[in-house]
Amino acid sequence: MTVSRGNNLKGYLFILPALLSIGVVFAYPLFQNLYFSLLDLAQAGRPFSGMRNYVLMAADPLFWTSLRNNALLILLVPVLVVVALVFAVVLFERVRGWRFYRGVMLIPYITSITAVGLFFTLFFQGRGILNTLLRSLGLESLVVDWLGSTRWALPAIMVVIVWREFGFGAMLFLARLATVPEELFEAARLDGAGWLRRLRNVVVPQLATVIEFYVFIMIVTMLSWVFNYIYVMTLGGPARSTFVTELYIYIMAFRMQKMGVASGVSIILLLITAALAFISLRFRSRLLAEYE
Amino acid sequence: MKRTWILVAALVALLVLAASPLFAGGQGASKEEVKKCRVWFWGEDEAVGITDWMKENAALYMKQHPEESWEITHIDIDAIYTGFKAAVEAKDAPELHTAWSGLNTLQFAFTGEIVPVSDYVSKKVTDRIYPAEKQGAYWNGKLWNAALYLDPWYGMLNRKVWKAAGVDSDKFPTEWKEFVAALQKIKAAGYVPWSAGMKDGYYSDFFSSCMQYAYYNSVDEMHQGILGQTSMAKPPHDGWWYAVAELRDKKLLNDDVMSLSLAEGIDRFMKGDVGYSSCVQPQATMARTTLGDDAVDVAICPVPSKAKLAGHLPIPTNPLIMPAVAKYKQEAGKFIEFYLSAERQNALYAKTGVMPATDQVDPALMKNAVDRKTLEWVKTKACFTYQEHLPPSIMESMFAICQEMVGGDIGAKEAAQKFEDAVAKWRKENPKDVEYYKKWAPEAR
Numbered sequence: 001m002t003v004s005r006g007n008n009l010k011g012y013l014f015i016l017p018a019l020l021s022i023g024v025v026f027a028y029p030l031f032q033n034l035y036f037s038l039l040d041l042a043q044a045g046r047p048f049s050g051m052r053n054y055v056l057m058a059a060d061p062l063f064w065t066s067l068r069n070n071a072l073l074i075l076l077v078p079v080l081v082v083v084a085l086v087f088a089v090v091l092f093e094r095v096r097g098w099r100f101y102r103g104v105m106l107i108p109y110i111t112s113i114t115a116v117g118l119f120f121t122l123f124f125q126g127r128g129i130l131n132t133l134l135r136s137l138g139l140e141s142l143v144v145d146w147l148g149s150t151r152w153a154l155p156a157i158m159v160v161i162v163w164r165e166f167g168f169g170a171m172l173f174l175a176r177l178a179t180v181p182e183e184l185f186e187a188a189r190l191d192g193a194g195w196l197r198r199l200r201n202v203v204v205p206q207l208a209t210v211i212e213f214y215v216f217i218m219i220v221t222m223l224s225w226v227f228n229y230i231y232v233m234t235l236g237g238p239a240r241s242t243f244v245t246e247l248y249i250y251i252m253a254f255r256m257q258k259m260g261v262a263s264g265v266s267i268i269l270l271l272i273t274a275a276l277a278f279i280s281l282r283f284r285s286r287l288l289a290e291y292e
Numbered sequence: 293m294k295r296t297w298i299l300v301a302a303l304v305a306l307l308v309l310a311a312s313p314l315f316a317g318g319q320g321a322s323k324e325e326v327k328k329c330r331v332w333f334w335g336e337d338e339a340v341g342i343t344d345w346m347k348e349n350a351a352l353y354m355k356q357h358p359e360e361s362w363e364i365t366h367i368d369i370d371a372i373y374t375g376f377k378a379a380v381e382a383k384d385a386p387e388l389h390t391a392w393s394g395l396n397t398l399q400f401a402f403t404g405e406i407v408p409v410s411d412y413v414s415k416k417v418t419d420r421i422y423p424a425e426k427q428g429a430y431w432n433g434k435l436w437n438a439a440l441y442l443d444p445w446y447g448m449l450n451r452k453v454w455k456a457a458g459v460d461s462d463k464f465p466t467e468w469k470e471f472v473a474a475l476q477k478i479k480a481a482g483y484v485p486w487s488a489g490m491k492d493g494y495y496s497d498f499f500s501s502c503m504q505y506a507y508y509n510s511v512d513e514m515h516q517g518i519l520g521q522t523s524m525a526k527p528p529h530d531g532w533w534y535a536v537a538e539l540r541d542k543k544l545l546n547d548d549v550m551s552l553s554l555a556e557g558i559d560r561f562m563k564g565d566v567g568y569s570s571c572v573q574p575q576a577t578m579a580r581t582t583l584g585d586d587a588v589d590v591a592i593c594p595v596p597s598k599a600k601l602a603g604h605l606p607i608p609t610n611p612l613i614m615p616a617v618a619k620y621k622q623e624a625g626k627f628i629e630f631y632l633s634a635e636r637q638n639a640l641y642a643k644t645g646v647m648p649a650t651d652q653v654d655p656a657l658m659k660n661a662v663d664r665k666t667l668e669w670v671k672t673k674a675c676f677t678y679q680e681h682l683p684p685s686i687m688e689s690m691f692a693i694c695q696e697m698v699g700g701d702i703g704a705k706e707a708a709q710k711f712e713d714a715v716a717k718w719r720k721e722n723p724k725d726v727e728y729y730k731k732w733a734p735e736a737r
Binding site for chain 2: 147150
């Protein structure tokens with residue numbers, strides 16, 4: 001019994017450095033943030049303000065606009081899956097020049113978001129590349145100030161996000177497809193299954209866990225990793241039409257000096273992301289069980 | 293064994309002694325007494341050469357005060373408030389830090405994050421700063437920042453474009469209708485009448501600050517609107533919304549106004565095919581450098597108003613504040629006195645071409661008509677700056693509403709109402725700030 005207790009203690013000692021670093025890097029900022037969200041940081045002495053920051057957040061239409069935009073971006077996830085899947089399957093079929101396309105496809109993903117954002121800002125600007133192209137083709141009626149219009153700014157950003165992010169999914173799917181036994185495809189072919197049927201009955205089931213993983217990563221991306229796109233391309237404008245939750249946190253904290261509200265929103269964002277992660281993990285374990 | 297322990301103990305004792313300040317005192321006493329002071333400031337983006345001037349200040353000052361070392365750091369415009377907040381939070385703030393004036397400075401006074409400059413700088417020196425620069429920076433009878441240079445906020449025009457369009461720029465319109473007619477002529481001649489950039493929202497500041505003050509008889513009228521005694525959706529507060537809407541409706545703004553940032557909108561003017569843009573004096577200086585002395589003139593934007601302040605000029609400033617956690621405040625005060633001396637102020641103008649903040653600049657130094665005109669206006673036409681009297685947290689709303697209006701989604705009436713709603717929301721959510729505002733307003737006259 002004593003020996004077992006000693007072993008347990010030893011085990012805890014072994015993981016202590018990791019626990020400490022997690023505590024310093026994650027737990028401390030998290031609890032500090034939670035604490036800040038309950039204070040009025042804009043006042044001298046930082047008095048306790050209870051749930052006031054959360055009430056202010058809930059009463060701010062911009063917070064809801066930001067959340068709505070994040071939700072709209074999440075709608076991109078199925079689009080990303082389909083685009084990535086199509087590219088992966090086409091490349092898996094080893095079309096002519098597939099090695100070249102495989103390399104090219106990953107370039108957007110490895111390019112920094114700032115560089116991508118700057119390029120597409122010039123592309124979509126009122127006097128940008130796209131409009132110049134449209135004008136030269138005599139399509140003047142289609143010319144729009146894409147990033148300067150409340151109607152088109154978010155869709156333009158969505159296009160850029162799909163352009164940059166699908167490569168990662170395609171590579172994931174391609175890597176998984178490469179490990180699927182060739183016999184499975186062969187058997188399907190012998191059974192007379194066409195391309196679409198093979199896709200539905202062989203490829204997709206084989207990719208199920210990878211797709212699920214990609215979906216999860218992309219949902220988290222759409223919630224917590226789109227700040228750079230928005231900041232570089234529109235700064236949340238025009239007229240706040242492209243605000244997302246991350247930008248809302250940034251603006252609240254550093255432009256409007258409402259650090260408490262910013263802390264509250266970051267807690268809410270974390271909770272939403274955690275909830276989605278939980279659902280995803282449940283789904284994943286069910287999927288794995290079915291697969292086994 | 294015992295001897296070994298004694299040796300080890302002696303060695304440790306020696307090491308501790310060697311590291312102690314008492315022991316080190318003999319060798320490095322003078323080094324330790326050097327007070328390390330820091331300035332984190334912004335300005336190079338518009339006042340080209342100001343970093344060199346600041347470094348020159350530090351070098352000259354250190355010659356006079358060898359017991360102090362002054363480190364000058366130019367910071368990014370986006371890091372002004374984030375950097376200040378982080379430094380204060382870490383209790384490692386510089387002795388002097390950039391902030392804009394009015395409520396932009398005082399928001400930190402209200403929270404106790406800065407100390408009054410007037411506690412450390414002699415009245416003799418602060419008295420030389422132009423009164424308009426200090427207006428709005430007083431609180432509890434004390435001055436909370438020290439101007440670095442002036443930012444007269446007016447318009448710049450390209451005389452060549454005006455001439456090519458058949459409009460006499462020497463007779464710059466003093467009435468709004470004439471001004472709009474001139475811009476229409478410029479447009480008809482194939483030029484861009486007015487260049488701006490709304491992407492980051494900051495140009496809303498330019499529109500409002502260069503126009504709205506002229507609808508008031510005094511700054512008190514603006515304060516009444518902010519405090520809810522009058523509606524910001526009604527005259528005189530709504531004037532600038534209608535003026536900007538007219539520019540939009542008559543297509544007098546550049547067609548890519550919504551996708552350009554403030555800086556890009558101003559840069560558009562530098563291309564030489566634009567008639568007019570709002571600007572601060574350092575930007576007009578840059579335009580003169582780019583387009584030539586004979587091409588660029590400055591003007592006060594007329595608005596359809598007969599109020600007392602029409603025809604005046606808002607003159608904000610780029611000042612420095614003193615963080616409360618800074619270590620050497622007395623020294624910082626002396627450093628301010630040094631850079632506000634006549635010799636250093638004239639050196640500032642000579643190096644950068646921006647308007648010094650005190651009345652000591654030698655007019656003979658001004659070789660161009662634009663600067664001479666500006667100096668004259670600084671002395672005779674100065675009035676308050678709208679932006680400095682607007683609570684900072686309302687600005688973000690103003691940016692968005694102005695974007696919405698310039699983008700064509702709403703009209704002037706709706707924009708003014710939305711702005712009134714934003715101000716009312718600020719009052720509701722920030723009762724303490726409203727109290728501060730009420731207390732500050734009489735001092736900000």
